[in-house]
Amino acid sequence: MSAEVRVGLLGLGTVGTGVVSIISRHQEELRHQVGCPVTIKKVLVRDKAKPRPVDVDETMVTEHIDEILTDEHIDIVIEVMGGVESTKEHLLKALRNGKHVVTANKDLMALHGAELLRVASENGCDLYYEASVAGGIPILRSLVDGLAADRITKMMGIVNGTTNYILTKMTQEGSSYEEVLKQAQLLGFAESDPTADVEGLDAARKMAILATLGFSMNVSLDDVVVRGISSVTKSDLDYCDQLGYTMKLIGLAKRDDGRVEVSVEPTLLPKEHPLASVHNEYNAVYVYGEAVGETMFYGPGAGSLPTATAVVSDLVSVMKNMRLGVSGRIVQGPLHERILKRDNEIDSKYFLRLRVIDKAGTFQAVTNLFACHEVSFEKLLQLPVEGAEVAEVIVITHHTNKENYEKLYKKLSELEVIESIESCYRVEGGR
Template sequence: MRKEIGIGLLGFGVVGSGVATILHKHREDLQHKLGVPVRIKRVLIKNKEKERDTELPKEAFTDQLEDLLNDDAIDFIVEVFGGTDDAKTAIERSLKAGKGVVTANKDVMAVYGKELLALADENSCDLFYEASVGGGIPLIRTLEDGLASDRISSLLGIVNGTTNFILTKMKEEKKTYEDALAEATALGYAEADPSADVDGIDAARKMAILASLSFSSEVQLDDVFVRGMSVIEDGDLELAEQFGYTIKMAGSAKKDENGIEVAVEPVFVKNEHPLASVNNEFNAVYVYGDAVGETMFYGPGAGSLPTATSVTSDIVAACRNLLLGVNGKRIHSYQYERKVKSDEQKFASYFHRISVQDEIGVLSRLSSIYSHNKASLATVIQHADPKREDADLIFITHAISRDQHLKVIEELKVAPEVNCVLSHYRVEGD
């Protein structure tokens, strides 16, 4: 009978120190759950001399990965470095050394997930990555276990707290994008360089991970269509509201017999949809399963302790497997071949906002662009301003293919009556 479980921690930043805090604060609960104590044995950091506010002894800290890999008292490795190359190498070396890995690293898992899970299987090790998506929301476990018997047909998720915070502040408090971003930065939600968030890259990584798992099929990061939030024009949020929608920076993943489509972009979400009222830094993923129907999982998308909670729950799962001697027994191979839909196979309603010259007959001429592309229209509205010579035309289509949508937009752009296509969005939740 094992006396304790030893952990090697890679990194001691916000998440790493959060993990140490939770393991310390909840040590009695964890010992009750597992029957043995769980202890952090060594911590890999860059600078051994730095002062740290921690319960761990100074000798626990080292700058040599070997000190962890060669230590028999360390049962598995918890990677909370962040970044890509170093983290990937460290995960590989840990697995090859026969040590299971818990990681919070979406950058690594989105790109190398398939490869690393195969390596874990080869070495009969666990590789858990709950904290790589959804911060404190136990999404991966829910998709793997809670909905294990169902076939998931679509996901719609707010998986980036920074952009959701910015959009909430812009909508509710009428802040400018710049002011909302500054507030997000001040509160620690946004990074110094917020581009991975606002351009949708962070969300795309998470959606690739979630879609792979939900559809049991490889989804490469390049398969994710990405459109950043800079496409949102002045007035779009108010317009959305007038029509009963909220603009959300959302990830979507759908699967049907033609294949998979995954996207991250600002979309119009119907206000009645539960995702429309997910505000501020919160994340939520709405899951549609064939049998279960609609479910939604909501919680803090980021933050030291929420993310550390997910990491620590993975640690508990890895400990249980270790105590039962059943590490690395998950089947990680994908059931289906990777098959990505073409633009002709992706269907949705679209919202188009077009600035036009306010002349007689413009509406009928532009409508004809839709009709000859066989794009049927649900709503057409003219927003004329008597003081201006131009006007905004709003078209909301019925479900059309993305190909039709793009053709319509191209033709609108060059139509003589059109000043410009101000904005266009996919519509979700109808």
């Protein structure tokens, strides 16, 4: 191993800038940990002429990615530019040229992680991606190393800061989804096109990565059942609160007898659940292991410095492996075959809000239908709606399976005395 480690950096946006500044400010600590200095040799930018927020030597900057991918003096490529298909090709090229890779790219890892990890291994290279899930929380290494001895049966994650910010503000301020989204966009907590966040896709990518690692099986993005938060209303949150629950966008990955389910959806949690007090843009991943029981990892999910911290931690791991001569020998393929649960194996409680015609016999008709489908009530609330001949019925069911629940849902939507099913959510985290 040479006297110093040389890095090529792909992308100089907010995370890339953070990486540059952490490496320059923490030279002494990094050298102490790794035993040699690390320098950034080249940086890929889209436009050399654009002013840059960080002090980078002009001669280091390039607009041509091959100047990095084929530079034989570069040991490690850090990818913080985003993109999926073309980025995948670039990183494959880097790995085939014997360069280790650190990436913060969840889209890429959720879609092509298995292939990239395989090619890395074939070429004796490391591929680390801690920053792709919940930037500021070292959750991936906790799953791989810290809980190595345990069998993880359940993970629940608040893994998208934008949606957690929106739900927190809606709950605390009683504002509508649209109002809070607008506010979040102004404050920079939501993108101008927020679709990937609010519709749950970003969280789904992260859950695919977490489930793959935590369950040691190849879980792909298509395996994740996804529903976003754009239809959540103020009234839903009020009812949650009255019933002792908090609404969160929860990524759930559960394993029973070797079969798994992975989903992302707005979910009610009891207020005393550790995830219920994770507010604003913070992320947290709750992990249940057979031996260890409940653990939770909490921290900033995004932001340039937290994400850059995770990137540089991965860089340190790659450098340690280089020094020890064990690069590309850490990753294991999955141990288990991925088998998804059938609907009748997916067990949950549900929240249902029904608008019913307020007349004699309605209540019996509704409760009969529940009984028919073997779904019983844990909580039930009926409230008149002012100035209308309708009432609202709010139900929290006992545990049932998804197949039963969906049959019940269909029958409810056809029942004459029910005007509409206003909303329905999964309920998790209780006994």
